[in-house]
Amino acid sequence: MEACRILVVDDDPDVRTLVRRTLGQEFPCAEIKEAGDEAALAVTLAGWHPDILVTDFDLRWSDGIRIFDRVKAGSPECCTVMFTGTGNEEIAVQAMKHGFDDYVVKRSNQLKRLAASARIALERTRERRNLAESRDLVLKELYHRLHNNLQIVISLLRMTEKAMPDAAARGQLADLARRIQALTALQEEFYRSEDFRRVDFGAYLERLTEGLIGAAGDRLRVVTHVASTILPVDVAVPLGLIANELMTNILKHAFPGDRPGEVLIRLDQEDDAIVLSVQDNGVGRQPPSGETGGGLGTSLMRRLASQIDAEVRVDHADTGTTCRVSLPR
Amino acid sequence: MSAPLRILLVEDEALVADYVADIVEEAGHTVVGPVATGEQAITLLEAGGIDLAILDITLKGAMNGIEVAGTARARGIPHLFISGSGDPSTRAAALATQPRDFLLKPFDQDRLIEVLRAARCRS
Numbered sequence: 001m002e003a004c005r006i007l008v009v010d011d012d013p014d015v016r017t018l019v020r021r022t023l024g025q026e027f028p029c030a031e032i033k034e035a036g037d038e039a040a041l042a043v044t045l046a047g048w049h050p051d052i053l054v055t056d057f058d059l060r061w062s063d064g065i066r067i068f069d070r071v072k073a074g075s076p077e078c079c080t081v082m083f084t085g086t087g088n089e090e091i092a093v094q095a096m097k098h099g100f101d102d103y104v105v106k107r108s109n110q111l112k113r114l115a116a117s118a119r120i121a122l123e124r125t126r127e128r129r130n131l132a133e134s135r136d137l138v139l140k141e142l143y144h145r146l147h148n149n150l151q152i153v154i155s156l157l158r159m160t161e162k163a164m165p166d167a168a169a170r171g172q173l174a175d176l177a178r179r180i181q182a183l184t185a186l187q188e189e190f191y192r193s194e195d196f197r198r199v200d201f202g203a204y205l206e207r208l209t210e211g212l213i214g215a216a217g218d219r220l221r222v223v224t225h226v227a228s229t230i231l232p233v234d235v236a237v238p239l240g241l242i243a244n245e246l247m248t249n250i251l252k253h254a255f256p257g258d259r260p261g262e263v264l265i266r267l268d269q270e271d272d273a274i275v276l277s278v279q280d281n282g283v284g285r286q287p288p289s290g291e292t293g294g295g296l297g298t299s300l301m302r303r304l305a306s307q308i309d310a311e312v313r314v315d316h317a318d319t320g321t322t323c324r325v326s327l328p329r
Numbered sequence: 330m331s332a333p334l335r336i337l338l339v340e341d342e343a344l345v346a347d348y349v350a351d352i353v354e355e356a357g358h359t360v361v362g363p364v365a366t367g368e369q370a371i372t373l374l375e376a377g378g379i380d381l382a383i384l385d386i387t388l389k390g391a392m393n394g395i396e397v398a399g400t401a402r403a404r405g406i407p408h409l410f411i412s413g414s415g416d417p418s419t420r421a422a423a424l425a426t427q428p429r430d431f432l433l434k435p436f437d438q439d440r441l442i443e444v445l446r447a448a449r450c451r452s
Contacts, residue, residue: 140416144387147413148342151434155348158438162351177435184435188415211437 004122007050008034009041009067010083011060018111019054019083026115037061041070049075051125052118056106057084057091065098072099077129079121083114101125143191150184175248175297182208182244186237199236202226202267205243205276209265212247219260226267229274238304239276239327242312245297246278246323254282254321261320274327281320331449334358334380337373339397340411341365341389345434349383349411352438356445367392371400379406381448386412386423395419398426407451409444411436 004027008019016034024032033048035041038061053071057064064082071078082095085106092103101121104114154177161173189204190196205226213222231239247265255261264279305312310327336358340346346363353360361379364370366389373379374397382401384394394410401408410423413434423431430444 140414140419143416144413147415147434148345148387151413151436152342152344154435155342155344158348159344159351181435181437184433188433191415211440216439217443 003029003031004051005049006030006032006052006054006118007044007071007078008032009036009053009055009059009064010034011036011056015056015106018108019114022111022115023052023054023118026119041067045071045074050078051075052122053078053080054083054114054118055080057082057095064095064100068098068100077125079118079125081114081117081121139191146187147184150180154180172296178212178248179241179244181211182240183237185211186240189236190233197233198230199233200228201231201236201239202228204236204240205265205267208240208243209247212244212251213263216251216255219258220255221260221262222265223262224265226265227269229267229269231274235308235327238308239310239325242301242304242310242325243276243278245301246276246325249297249323250278250280250282250321254280254284256283259283269329273329276325276327277322279320279322284317284320334445334449335361335378336445337361337370337379337382337406338363339365339367339370339382339388339394340385341387342385345385345411349441352441353383353445356442356449358445358449366390367394367397370397374400374404374406381429381445382406382408384408384410384412384428386410386414386419395422395426398423398428402426407448411441 006023006027008016008023010016010019013036016036020032020034023030033044033050035044050071053068055064055067059067064084068080071080080100082100082103083106084091095103101124102117104110104117157173157177157180161170161177164170164173185207186199186204189199189207193199206224209222209224213220250263259282262281266275266277268275301312305325308327310325313324313326315322336353338346338350338353338360340349340363350360350363361373362369364373368390370382370384371392374382382397384397386394388394394412398408398410407429408426409429409432411432411434412423414420415433420431429448430440432441
């Protein structure tokens with residue numbers, strides 16, 4: 001026998017008794033409580049979370065919609081049935097639109113229907129919960145496998161890098177490992193977001209900055225002004241890889257010989273564009289052509305920018321380098 | 330700078346274990362293990378002489394890395410996690426053991442080097 005908690009809300013004590021008796025037969029192990037006024041409802045809901053709510057619509061001290069909101073606030077998974085004599089289609093539609101699982105007209109010959117309705121609503125809610133739990137379990141397992149497999153890929157890359165006699169080839173492999181890591185950080189943001197098709201790019205940028213430039217230690221002071229910016233996956237991935245290239249360039253070229261410096265990273269929402277800018281006060285020189293990864297990095301950035309119709313502008317000056325990626329809204 | 334550390338490495342993926350061991354040894358420390366199960370890790374922790382434990386969470390055998398962390402803490406041995414299990418509930422359980430760090434796979438090797446440097450200074 002299943003245990004569940006049922007709350008019956010109605011002004012009329014006779015109706016509450018009838019409903020209690022009916023639901024008590026349907027759910028013999030249930031804990032059933034009732035409320036006929038505001039004070040009784042407040043006492044009942046204090047620390048007690050019903051699985052099923054049966055409420056009248058027209059109460060002297062409230063109405064069924066308000067009761068629904070109040071119960072759902074503390075027990076979001078509670079299933080809900082409106083049981084009312086104020087029978088008209090408008091109220092039925094209003095109740096269902098508001099989220100009630102069912103609506104039963106209050107007549108003595110409808111009590112069996114009320115019990116069946118509560119039973120179905122409870123089973124549906126439990127099925128939904130089981131489905132959500134299974135989904136979470138699958139996602140958790142996929143997430144774990146993905147991260148482990150990416151770690152194996154990076155381990156292989158890094159071990160191959162070590163075995164390479166050529167410094168340029170080693171640099172290319174290290175860059176490749178960084179690019180994979182940048183994608184993984186983005187994956188992590190997608191996992192954290194409730195909508196797997198969209199991500200807070202601002203949060204991602206903070207994470208990427210911490211991972212890449214933060215690893216340079218105290219010699220680089222990093223300032224971030226990053227607005228929370230929700231982007232779809234097909235934009236976030238290319239823009240994330242561009243951000244990775246920009247930061248990698250700073251690490252490799254802006255501050256040679258462990259020179260200290262500052263990096264400013266901004267993500268702004270302007271009227272017609274989302275603008276990512278990365279500014280450093282390093283040597284401000286363009287990396288020599290043919291230097292490890294530099295040529296490929298730039299070409300990747302241009303290609304990725306064209307994919308999302310973004311404009312990339314890089315200004316090299318004696319006081320440092322400023323890169324601005326402008327993404328039309 | 331203090332003396333090199335003896336670092337217990339608990340990781341059930343052979344390639345990842347080799348990669349982490351390389352980083353640890355290049356930083357001048359000694360790797361104990363690597364071992365792939367929590368049970369082996371506990372035996373080594375109880376044998377003594379470990380300064381730091383690097384723990385994966387999902388391991389071969391019945392025990393996980395978070396349980397191993399409990400034994401490490403009880404013996405006053407600091408630990409850090411390198412794990413692919415970054416879901417909120419696992420991460421919260423791992424952080425409750427007060428690790429020196431939690432590196433999500435694939436981890437940034439510079440960050441691991443920094444954690445090792447800090448651990449050496451604190452030892």
